[in-house]
Amino acid sequence: MSTSCRYCQAGLDHCHGTIIRHVEGPAQGRMECTERDCVSPELLAHTFAVDCDALGCGCAERDPECEARQSPHRIGA
Structure with missing residues (x-):
């Protein structure tokens, strides 16, 4: 095996x-992957997916200009 x-x-x-x-x-509507080298942030190429609120993400409360520059999870875009 x-x-x-x-x-x-x-x-x-x-x-x-x-x-x-x-x-x-x-x-x-934005999706991002936990793998830094991921070149395909589409759902079909991934086995696992979670909604950001399940991780305690506060992206709904963030500044829109800051959100556009950086991932709220500090991972690949």
Whole structure:
């Protein structure tokens, strides 16, 4: 039995990170991945996804100009 990822072995487009979906505020509809090198922040390339409020994100209360410059979770955009 192999411990490597079957999607990696098959050469399929995927990501090992988790998608964080912003559901409120200035970032509503924006998705970001926990993997810094992720080039595909679409839902289909990821196995796991969570809404940002489940993580205690306060993005709905943040300044819109600040939100556009930086991830509220300090991870890849």
